[in-house]
Amino acid sequence: MASSVASKTFLAAPRTDGSLGSLLPDLRRQLPSPNVQILIRSRTPKKLQVKAAGSAFGTYFRVTTFGESHGGGVGCIIDGCPPRIPLSEADMQVDLDRRRPGQSRITTPRKETDTCKIYSGVSEGVTTGTPIHVFVPNTDQRGHDYSEMSVAYRPSHADATYDMKYGVRSVQGGGRSSARETIGRVAPGAVAKKILKQFAGTEILAYVSQAHNVVLPEDVVDHEMLTLDQVESNIVRCPDPEYAEKMIAAIDAVRVRGDSVGGVVTCIVRNCPRGLGSPVFDKLEAELAKAMMSLPATKGFEVGSGFAGTFLTGSEHNDEFYTDEFGNIRTRTNRSGGIQGGISNGEIINMRIAFKPTSTIGRKQNTVTREKKETELIARGRHDPCVVPRAVPMVEAMVALVLMDQLMAQHAQCHLFPINPDLQGTMKLPELEPAPANFQM
Secondary structure (H helix, E strand, O other), X not given: OEEEEEOOOOOOOOOOOOOHHHHHHHHHHXXXXXXXXXEEEOOOOOOOOOOOOOOEEXXXXXXXXXXXXXOOEEEEEEEOOOOOOEOOHHHHHHHHHHHOOOOOOOOOOOOOOOOOEEEEOEEOOEEOOOOEEEEEEOOOOOHHHHOHHHOEOOOOOOHHHHHHHHXXXXXXXXXXXXXXXXXXXXXXXHHHHHHHHHXXXXXXXXXXXXXXXXXXXXXHOOOOOOOHHHHOOOOOOOOOHHHHHHHHHHHHHHHOOOOOOOEEEEEEEEOOOOOOOOOHHHOHHHHHHHHHHOOOOXXXXXXXXXXXXXXXXXXXXXXXXXXXXXXXXXXXXXXXXOEEOOEEOOOOEEEEEEEOOOOOOOOOXXXXXXXXXXXXXXXXXXXXXXXXXXXXXXHHHHHHHHHHHHXXXXXXXXXXXXXXXXXXXXXXXXXXXXXOOOOOO
């Protein structure tokens, strides 16, 4: 930064640190005119600012999560929620109950009710437009289960990398690396799902399509007719009863051996507003990929035809357009997965998210200590033998947060002035319930 010093008014005493400042008084006496300006370079270092630390998500509908697995509790701040939306704890509790631990033999046995409470942003049953504070207390911590893990790193867990990054970590429960952090995603995701449903009839449904080596064939589930009741009809959250039993058996087989397995969650979005997403860096699938890969244990993401599309030719892969009986521009196939050019086209969005086997297992593994000594570790604690059954509401929540943020961005940019109704109008659908009369966006 350059600063201007007038020779006439310079009154500083000579400095002894060898800097330019110590020479200026003598230099002043040699100047021919009091109007001469001397430019010097400031030695003041620029202030460093950390603008993001990884705990906030979204731009317009912004969520910040907080808390740790074995701390006092976890929760979130929802900023940017539209006002006058009817909202209560019960709206969030439904999905929090789907996410909570201890719900079946194939999930962690930790017992938490995950009862949420809203502390701000809601008055007389409606949102006020100000930040919404949601908190869930931890009630069943067992810090002593992590005594060995305070010394030795769990293979493939975040223990080592947290130390590498911060030089310190919260040992009990894994701190912020624990899936308990996702409570702060599921609660605001429920809010986003409610708004999307009221505004556009948007439905977001996820289900388990693979557990270990049991793979649900793609043609078994009708995405046009899939319901939440079908997903919730069994403890593994697979909508097909036959494959659900096979998945449960596969998880049980490793659970009793103290091991774990991974799987795949498929998520669909019906009645997604058209036009969500922006060209280049903020494409809708790019935003969804970031959201999905931010979830614990995720290792892969596909949308539409995904990697399988690489085996097709252009003529085989292209989704041909047609006009339906309501005058909507539609596609006869949906290999694009409801997104083209990074922008939603109104078709069903479908994506798949791969989750790795749970890192913390009750089998002996080779590792090292914080002092870099090789050792063996048998991890204790209560952990999921397979994360995918509980990951279903987490995936739905993150999809909802992306779509809500993109919907608000779309209205801020493209609906500020009257739209082109022939091209930008809402897709006409049969039997679509209208939004409440007092609902505004």
